[in-house]
Amino acid sequence: MDPVTLEVIRCALQSAAEEMGLSLIRTALSPNIKDRRDCSTALYTVDGRMVAQAEHIPLHLGLMPTVVRAVLERFPPGSLNPGDAVIINDPYISGSHLPDVCVIAPLFYRGTPIALAANLAHHVDVGGAVPGSMSTSAVEIFQEGIRIPPVKLCGRGKLKQELVDLIANNVRTPEEFRGDIQAQLAANAAGERRIQELADRYGPKRLLEYMAEIIKYSEKRMRSGLAGLPGGIYCFEDFLEGDGVTEDKINIKVALTIKGDSVTVDFTGTHPQVSGPVNATRGVTLACVYYSLKAVVDPEIPSNHGMTAPIEVITPPGSLVNPLFPAAVAHANINTAQRIADAMLGALAQASPERVTAAGTGSMSNFTIGGIHPATGRYYSYVETYGGGQGAKSDQDGMDGVHVNMTNTMNTPVEIIELYYPLLVQGYGLLPDTGGAGKYRGGAGMYRAINILGEKAAAAVSTERSLNSPWGISGGLPGAPSRLSVNYKNGGGELIKSGKFTGTLQQGDAIMLETAGGGGFGSPLERDPENVRRDVLEELVSKRRAEEIYGVIFKEGTLEIDTSATAEKRNRLSIR
Incomplete structure (x- = not known):
């Protein structure tokens, strides 16, 4: 397989995913998507393996493949037609939280399915107890908004208006919902155009072969990176500060076993699922694991299904990192995901502190x-x-x-x-x-x-x-x-x-x-004292902190460093 062509097609697929994201951002109605860019876009093989993802939100790295696989169980590729689109937001199927609405479309070339396009966007309201659908005191998912199972949003290019009306009738901001859904459909259409152009240029069979090779390439890169880390078991524990219902500390415990070119990530010992909305579905947990390992092992690995192959993740059912229905989950994306990443990075710092x-x-x-x-x-x-x-x-x-x-x-x-x-x-x-x-x-x-x-x-x-x-x-x-x-x-x-x-x-x-x-x-x-001086000039560090913590002394009435006084001060602080 020609390596130059491989890289050209890989970059073309990556560019197509990025263009999908730009289309979604530019045509969305809500500021949350248009201005904050709270969305992600990606392309998949027909059987649901991610092949290219736009560089938007790392959390969606693990979530979107979970969504696509779940949708394919409900709608196998053979049951989908050109112009179809499937909508879903149920966290117990998609792995995210209810405001994250995913739209998935099959991409056809001359009547044959060749790929899938998917995008996920955070809608500003999906019902529930409070505007924004993000109550910190919810104790079950029914209080967090409307749950949408995998269902066809479009059939053969025709929007199912009754479904859109049903959902819009259950959210506080129906105009924004309708506008953002149209933007999501437009994003997938942009991906379809680019895939068809690539199939025209290289032929569909050759394009599919190169897509499979791109996935294999990422697996090779991840395995090579893991093999370069010192083998062993690395453990770390971090804590959430309550779940919104209670203020009890909630632990997240992780053990990384690096062996050769693979790694096992075990969350056994993590706190059981809680009453408040910080329970992280397995999809969220997977996203945090994949992100942390990619960031430390090899940040340049192309984001696709291949990089996940050497990684085994153990998430005990009924735990904070794999809750059972109907646990509330809205703030897992917000808080728990970040703490899982912190725990992962804390463990990886023991293996390679210079990379963390x-x-x-x-x-x-x-x-x-x-x-x-x-x-x-x-x-x-x-x-x-x-x-x-x-x-x-x-x-x-x-x-x-x-x-x-x-x-x-x-x-x-x-x-x-x-x-x-x-x-x-x-x-x-x-x-x-x-x-x-x-x-x-x-x-x-x-x-x-x-x-x-x-x-x-x-x-x-x-x-x-x-x-x-x-x-x-x-x-x-x-x-x-x-x-x-x-x-x-x-x-x-x-x-x-x-x-x-x-x-x-x-x-x-x-x-x-x-x-x-x-x-x-x-x-x-x-x-470096000059860096401390710069921080003081930029008002990121106070003069008092510069002296008491960094040991940098300035000449009276100025921000000019007193070299001898600084050396003396640092010597006293180091002895202490």
Whole structure:
């Protein structure tokens, strides 16, 4: 098989998946997809093996193959026709949470099925107890919204309008639902066009052969990377800070057994499934495992089915990482997924610390506000996840105010929030002194304060690392914890210690979320004083912290480094 042609076709398939994503983003109606890009797109073989995925959201790496396989059980390739499309969002089939709606379409070439196109998009409302469908106090999935089993959304190119009407009748924002569904159909159509062009150019038989070889190539890369790691058993345990119903610590325990060119990931000993909505389906857990191993073993491996072949994952049924129906799951994507990734990275750091970052902000920090828009009289639903500090690594600082690990969405611009919703952004920015100190500094957390302008609104906010700060590596200090607070118009205030809140806010009330910073890497006393000075100039580190933690002394009244005083201070700190 010609390696040049192989790479050309691989890149063409990757480009097609990326084009699908751009089509979805540009034609979507809701800001959550259009501006935040909370979606993913991919192409599959006819039998459901992922062959190319757009670089959108790592969490969907494991979720979308789970969805496609489940749909093929209900609709085998032989039962699908040109122009068909299947819709699904049931987490106990798809592996995600209810707002993530997946649309899958068979791709035909001259009457013969040749591939599948799929996309997954987070809709701003799918019903349930609160606007945004993300209650932190839900105790069963029925409180989280409408569940859609695998069902045909289109048949032979004709939209099943009765089904769309049924679903739209059960969500608070039907206009946005209808617009985003049309965008999802358009995204798959873009993938179909590109697949047909490739089949025209190379012939369908040859294209399928190269698709199979691309999958084999990724498996070879993953096996080679695993073989390069020291064999052994590596264990790590991390904790969630409650499930939204209780504030009890919830453990996630993982044991990685690396043997030759394969690895077994065992979550035995992880907490049983809980009452609150942080239970992670097996699909979510698989996504976290695949992401963590790819990031550490070989980040350049093409994302497809092949890279998962050397990986065995054990998830005890009835546990936090493989719950039984009808456990609530909405915030597993938000919090549990990030903690599974942290646990995986903590274990991998024992095998190869130079390849692993310190713990990051530790949550996608979900923030939803919804109610009746005074200007239209219709429901609105503001949905966003907030970035924080990235953990530092062995040779560079963590990034500030970004999403890390399992998510890759963007922050919604202030102008978009205030244009679409009756909300006022009172404050938005990076938080100084939140990145964990180290030779390489952890990234800074961020904050956003939002004031309610409408008559009243329902809010649901969920974050983590409020009580247990993101850990550092090799002597690096932990990042600062997150904080969630509500300031009421009447003058009262409330600090939400658990980081999880569901309640009603009145006009004039404000809610502020401060996300956690990332952990540091290496001793703070080894950080280049010039880098500390730069951090102070950029207001990411205070002058006091520079002196007390990093041991960098500035000449009086200036930000010029006092070299001799710095050496003396660092010597005293190192002895202590």
